[in-house]
Amino acid sequence: MLGRSGGAIGNACETLVTRGEAERTSSKPRMYQANSATRTAAHASVPAQSTPASPAPATQQAPKAEAFKGRPTPITRPNGQTYHPRALAQVADVEALQRLREAGVPVLLYGPPGTGKTSLIEAAFPDLVTVAGDGDTTVGDLIGEYTQSANGGYEFIYGPLVTAMQEGRALLLDDATLISPKVLAALYPAMDGRRQIQVKAHKGETISATDGFYVIAGHNPGVHGAVLTEALSSRFSVQIQVSSDYDLAASLKINRTAVRVARHLASLQQSGEVGWAPQLRELIAFQKIADVLGTEAAFANLVGIAPLEDRDRVTEVVTRAVGRLVTALAVGRQL
Structure with missing residues (x-):
């Protein structure tokens, strides 16, 4: 009758139970009943666009764009596939990430593999530089290292972190929690007020971030070996769960x-x-x-x-x- 699967309705009911706005009366089969808070929850769940919005107080800064004004246009990713924007904090998720970048607020997206975390980030930031994290990722993979040149000598090749800092680009740490915390510590100075790193392997050179540099990460909590340390978590002020649509x-x-x-x-x-x-x-x-x-x-x-x-x-x-x-x-x- 509702046009939704039993699983979707069950998830909604579980959310109400968690919030104290309904009660589960049976586990097998799962059955639910309303309580005194259910009616209030139902009215609160009506989409905002169906109720005329009250004007914001003069002391509040209006958002840059109206929430969900029109249907967002699908965005073409670098691989040619399209990304369909989803809702996040009353705006399109792509726009929300772009706003957070402008404000300099690092974001960590978390959820099972295959839910679209990387797709969203690629859609939001066309200038993206990506680090594919795993247990073998080294500091050199982030900052750079000496590589043999065509003439038989050695030259220092900057890594993606330095490239993003120098060119003012967004840096994605994909599967960040698979990277050793000791390796990740190399980028922490770039994420705090210093916005600098020291390349010890290259004459102790100091690299300063230019405007536009931004760090965003993806995390798969259920993947074996993934560890979200307090040091890493504390540097991502916004953490957003991503599930399949x-x-x-x-x-x-x-x-x-x-x-x-x-x-x-x-x-x-x-x-x-x-x-x-x-x-x-x-x-x-x-x-x-x-x-x-x-x-x-x-x-x-x-x-x-x-x-x-x-x-x-x-x-x-x-x-x-x-x-x-x-x-x-x-x-x-x-x-």
Whole structure:
């Protein structure tokens, strides 16, 4: 009746329970009932544009643009794919990040892999310089190091951090929490009031950041080895959770059953029944596989990419949605 999946409605109800604006009366099956605060919550949830806005007091500075004035235009990323802006603090997420950059407020985006963190950052900052973080990332990978030149000698090649500082560009630390804290410490002086670093390997040279230099990071909390230290967390004043937009997946003409499966698994993940759910990246891949090998193979692959500890539950959910047993994609007998 509402035009939404059971998983989406369940998530909404859980949010109300968490906020004390509804009560859960049963866990299996999950059932909810209103309480004295539910009516107030319902009225507070009406979209702002349906109620005439009151003029802001003269002492408040008006925002740069009206919230959600028109539908934001999709933005083309460097790889040619388009990014569809989403809501963040009553403006488009791309605009919100751009405003934070202008104010010099570092941002950390966190959420499962494949939810669109990097896509959002690339859409917001065309001048982006990216560091793909992992456990092997070194200080030299950030600042620079000596490299053998064509004539057999050695020359110092600046790293992405120095490049971003000198050219006033945005620097993305992708998978920042996989980088050793000792390595990340090299960029902290560039993020505080000093806005400088010392390149000890290159004659102790001091590099000062020019206007426009900005640091933003991405963090996958569920990835093995990811550690968000207090030193790193404290330097990112704004931390934004990014989850998959399943409505966007539906609008991109991705198989409706696959989207429904993803929503259901996401609700199970939120309740702690499973540890994995397909994100937008997996759903986009699902549709590509379906277009090439067929929907049956795409569902089999969806089961196969689930972590082993969740595969039985994922198989159960997919089988119920499809109406037949679905097992992991595998090579069969000789033709």
